[in-house]
Amino acid sequence: KGYEIPIVHVNADDPEACLSAVKFALEYRKRFNKDFLNDLIGYRRYGHNEMEEPSTTQPMLYDAVRKHPTVKRIFAEKLVSEGLISEEKAQNIEMAVTKRIEDAYKKVPAKKEDAVREIELPEPVSNGFPDVDTAIDFDVLRKLNGELINWPESFNVFGKLKKILERRAKAFDDDRKVEWSLAESLAFASILKDGTPIRLTGQDSERGTFAQRNLVLHDSETGEEFVALHHLDDCASSFTVHNSPLSEGSVLGFEYGYNVYSPETLVLWEAQYGDFANAAQVYFDQFISAGRAKWGQKSGLVMLLPHGYEGQGPEHSSGRVERFLQLAAENNWTVANLTSAAQYFHILRRQAKMLLREEIRPLVIMTPKSLLRNPNTVSEVQELSESRFKPVYEQSGLSHAYEKVTRVVLSSGKVSIDISDHFNKMEGDKDWLHIARIEQLYPFPAKDTKELFAKLPNLQEIVWVQEEPQNMGAWSYISPYLTEIAPKGVNVQYIGRRRRSSPAEGDPTVHKKEQERIVSDSLTRKN
Structure with a gap:
């Protein structure tokens, strides 16, 4: 019934x-x-x-x-x-x-002897994947961007949305800046042009939970649908995107199976909020994190989990990154928490290029919410055409007087942008501070992080800053790494919320005060 x-x-x-x-x-x-x-x-x-x-x-x-x-x-x-x-x-x-x-x-x-097959895991790589060229020529990107907003003349795009999409059309001619959703669309388009099919499912994935994606356009008069990624020139790869019900375990289980049986396809599952992945935890525990060790089963599944403390309460804040880091071992998957459109572009392209290689592993990305429209996550076009993914990302606008630095502030994800905003507004001497973001949490980028520390000869303290409570987030995972590679005599400290049973406050006013305290403490010199 x-x-x-x-x-x-x-x-x-x-x-x-x-x-x-x-x-x-x-x-x-x-x-x-x-x-x-x-x-x-x-x-x-x-x-x-x-x-x-x-x-x-x-x-x-x-x-x-x-x-x-x-x-x-x-x-x-x-x-x-x-x-x-x-x-x-x-x-x-x-x-x-x-x-x-x-x-x-x-x-x-x-x-x-023949039946007992040794499962060969790839050798640990200090920064995760081998170096992969993910840049796309500027002219190719500009052509792709034109195709993404090329709908039929008779198609009536909703007025407000049309203005947003038309602004994207000017990205390669005016300010040459790319925001998060455009970077994603360009990544998808370029991956399809390279011959890799893409499948994306999730709650509101066609539009995007935060109305940011809009891969499926609806005629405002007829309701007819139009998907620009189905109409790329000289492209034979299939693209499909489906809105799915709030039945996370069922959908994620299906997508994992789809990826296993179609390893040449870039398969992505997106939670409406990262918290909702709780309902699919058994699939992370039993299959996605452990499949390679148990059965030698490779997977390149991508999981997009919107994460970040915006004062929206306990069920709309945390993608529970600590759970994925607790399950991280033997190079079993990649866990990332990104802060720029270019970083997202390159990590998606890197994943697609690795699909049929031995080193492929699932990819867990803590994706943003408010950062989707934050100007500090926007990237220059040349970061897409000339750069590649950076596991450790140094704050721009810093002084290069490295010998004056006594504190390095490390963080990951949204709180990194909060720190950046506060730092840029600070007055007076800031040369004692150096700020960097750990964009790829696992495999931990030890080599890049050690090189960062080596540039700071008078470093006295390493501070890890997070907005999650101390018993959550990345702190328990990352503190042993930082302690191990810290220069002799340099202290490793934590700044963030105290240990808690609930992921976040339920009161936006309390949230705001706590957030301000965390950011302020991270950028305040001790007496």
């Missing part, structure tokens, strides 16, 4: 009825192209692990089960009673099947 589909209840003791039900379902699907449910009614004969004694807790039920003939016996007696086979024939069939199974089992010891 709830799903408006047929349900057929089938007796599992009746093989012919089971086959009829399956045939019925197939014919129904073929004719009506709708779902069909076969509800198989059976029982468990040997308890939950087939080795325990279920009669200790269910004596009467399992007394009945022991007296009940097996499916094999019931079906054999039916065929014999109807004169279709003899009792001897039934016994011969059973013996033949049993022998085939026993013969297969006996082969295992003889092939033991």
